[in-house]
Amino acid sequence: MTPAERFVPAATTPITAELATRIVDLAAIARNIHRIRDHTRTAMMAVVKADAFGHGWLEVAHTALDAGAEWLGVATVDEALALRRAGITAPVLCWLADPWTNLTDAVNLQVTISCANRETLDAVAAVARMTGVVAQVHLELDTGMSRGGAPSNQWHDLCAAAAAFEEARELVVTGVWSHLALAVDPDPSSTADQKRAFDEGVAVARATGLSPAILHLANSAGALDHPDTWYDLVRCGASLYGIETVIGRSHGLESAMRVVSRVVQVRRVPAATGVSYSHAYVAEQETTLVLVPVGYGDGIPRGLSRGGEVVIGGMRHPVVGAISMDQLIVDVGDYPVALGDEVVLLGSPELGEPDAQEWADVTGTISHEILTGLGGRMARRHLTTDTKAAS
Ligand SMILES: Cc1ncc(COP(=O)(O)O)c(C=O)c1O
Known part of the structure; x- marks a missing residue:
């Protein structure tokens, strides 16, 4: 289908009463997902934070799940709860939960909560204790992004604390993850360093008694260009919406x-x-x-x-x-x-x-x-x- 054909309905859309209109082609998003999935043959988390990069969180979430994405990824607890309240039961990871937000609904509604520090982990465990619901947790390790994620010198203690909460049946660590900083760089050495740090972090987690089933490191650039970062799940945002991660190099993604x-x-x-x-x-x-x-x-x-x-x-x-x-x-x-x-x-x-x-x-x-x-x-x-x- 040519771009002209894709957007034909725009010409007949009754936009005259609107000052301006964003027309979002959900089928283009679905095709982008199929392209990435065909390439990685790995489970996908569709990142729908920030209103799905402006494309409409609910519409994109449904589109992504219909197109085969297994997970949805969001930044905030509110974004995760909105998905659940809209009736979406697919796995959802929320990576900006903090200890001051009421996490009761998120735990009750089986939102997987990312923890990168002891305070958030303790808050999740406290909710689980109070509600009797076993919380789902992914632990985030900083492998070189220096943004979120537990610094390597706190990682062992975070994993050990999580293992103790698992023993108490308050939570289960179903995943360990990290985020790539330089996957768009033509020099792959930084990504290789992050992968090495990630593998070491996973080994530490296992040594403390955790058995995370889902390891994930790749963003869009990792999914498109670094197969060794795919592990069990790739987290794709930009590429879903047709953003080519490396400017000037096309993976055939369509802007939506x-x-x-x-x-x-x-x-x-x-x-x-x-x-x-x-x-x-x-x-x-x-x-x-x-x-x-x-x-x-x-x-x-x-x-x-x-x-x-x-x-x-x-x-x-x-x-x-x-x-x-x-x-x-x-x-x-x-x-x-x-x-x-x-x-x-x-x-x-x-x-x-x-x-x-x-x-x-x-x-x-x-x-x-x-x-x-x-x-x-x-x-x-x-x-x-x-x-x-x-x-
Ligand atoms: C934690 C996390 N994972 C995955 C993504 C998706 O990255 P990208 O948009 O490069 O695919 C983002 C940001 O969008 C993110 O913050």
């Missing part, structure tokens, strides 16, 4: 989000017209300026006013002048544009449209930040076709 809006004002202006706040842009010659009703309040980065482009009428045109909270201006030159014309803000590079990576390059960030930042007053629609179809 398209953002469209409408021209709400067209004006012809003379040469030397200053545009928007501070008049940072001044028209060199007579030209047509069009107004698009989205701005930084909807997650459009202000940096797009220096090099960002949109597509109107099948042609690219520059975003000009300071982007406001609710509106941006496009200089279409002498191109004929009418009120109500569709404006493609994000689309398919195959169709000559900008994608999140292009925005990221223009604004000096990563496409993850672009996609998760979009929202505000934009509507969101999900294209639903058969997400179970094999690739």
Whole structure:
């Protein structure tokens, strides 16, 4: 299916009453999952934190499970509970539980809680003791990311404490995991070092009496490029949403989000017209300026006013002048544009449209930040076709 065919429903979507719409192609997410699974032949945790990178946590969770993902991964307890309250019974890992959050519902609803320090482990065990429900725990080891995860000098004691709680039948450590810092790096040595540290950490865990059945280390980049990091489960976020982890190298992933809006004002202006706040842009010659009703309040980065482009009428045109909270201006030159014309803000590079990576390059960030930042007053629609179809 070509990108044009995939998004055909966009043309008929009744978006005129909406200022802008994020159109999410769930079938593209399913195809990305099939591609990764065909490649790794390993169980997958679909990472649906941060509203599934802006794509809609519930829709993506269902799509991912239908497409074969065995686990869902989220950062916060609230995200995990939302999945359970929506009726999702699949295994869910939550990796930012802290000792001050009430963990009772998470334990009761069999959310697997990641513990990287003694305080969180104690809090989980206390809830288990109180409720009589055996808590499911994955222990996180820091192998070189220096972000979450127990530092190596605390790992033995954390595992020993967990083993004691297992003895008391308060919790069961079903997994041990860590996170890769440099899996996108062409030099594989750092990933190899992390893998070595992970293997040593698993050995320590086993020596304390734990028998974690599920070991996991790989993120998208690990899943796509480092088979020795796959273990029992790969945790994929970015790749589900079509983000190629190594810029310039394609694994055939499809971006799943398209953002469209409408021209709400067209004006012809003379040469030397200053545009928007501070008049940072001044028209060199007579030209047509069009107004698009989205701005930084909807997650459009202000940096797009220096090099960002949109597509109107099948042609690219520059975003000009300071982007406001609710509106941006496009200089279409002498191109004929009418009120109500569709404006493609994000689309398919195959169709000559900008994608999140292009925005990221223009604004000096990563496409993850672009996609998760979009929202505000934009509507969101999900294209639903058969997400179970094999690739
Ligand atoms: C702990 C953890 N695992 C897995 C992922 C997925 O990583 P990626 O988006 O690179 O696949 C993330 C972040 O998104 C994460 O924070």
